[in-house]
Amino acid sequence: MGVETMILTAMVAGxxxxxxxxxxxGQDAKKAADYNAQIMERNKQTALEKAKYESxxxxxxxxxxxxxxxxxxxxxxxxxxxxxxDLQEDTTIQGTMEQLAILYGxxxxxxxxxxxxNMSRFQGETAARQGKTSAMGTILTGSxxxxxxxxxxxxxxxxxxxxxxxxxxxxxxSS
Numbered sequence: 414m415g416v417e418t419m420i421l422t423a424m425v426a427g428x429x430x431x432x433x434x435x436x437x438x439g440q441d442a443k444k445a446a447d448y449n450a451q452i453m454e455r456n457k458q459t460a461l462e463k464a465k466y467e468s469x470x471x472x473x474x475x476x477x478x479x480x481x482x483x484x485x486x487x488x489x490x491x492x493x494x495x496x497x498x499d500l501q502e503d504t505t506i507q508g509t510m511e512q513l514a515i516l517y518g519x520x521x522x523x524x525x526x527x528x529x530x531n532m533s534r535f536q537g538e539t540a541a542r543q544g545k546t547s548a549m550g551t552i553l554t555g556s557x558x559x560x561x562x563x564x565x566x567x568x569x570x571x572x573x574x575x576x577x578x579x580x581x582x583x584x585x586x587s588s
Contacts, residue, residue, distance in 0.1 A: 439544015
């Protein structure tokens with residue numbers, strides 16, 4: 414095997430390794446993005462579960478508060494009318510609004526996590542496509558450079574001579 418063939422073989426191998434590295438980098442970036450998306454989706458579920466738990470805790474607090482109000486009313490001898498009913502209605506409304514606010518906050522947080530998961534997956538897909546595109550570009554460029562070098566070294570047969578060519582600004586004279 415001649416030096417020229419060894420040089421061309423090394424160029425082909427280098428091109429292949431570089432292309433594989435670019436492709437693999439894109440695939441690795443996609444895997445990392447998919448993993449991050451899974452974490453965001455778990456965070457979404459956790460946010461919803463936390464909001465549900467906090468809402469249920471608020472409902473229990475509300476029931477205890479209304480129970481305490483009823484006990485205080487009973488101890489004071491006040492009947493179920495007027496100001497007492499207004500107080501319990503207001504307590505119930507405020508407690509229910511707090512429960513709904515907790516659930517809504519959890520839903521907003523969950524939606525944010527889902528958006529992050531979607532963006533992460535999109536970035537992973539983009540990285541994978543970029544890796545494939547870069548690898549193909551490297552293969553095409555490396556192939557062209559290898560072919561040209563092989564031609565220039567005469568590996569693919571005898572090199573064409575450049576006799577009789579006209580340079581820039583020169584006029585070829587007819588014989």
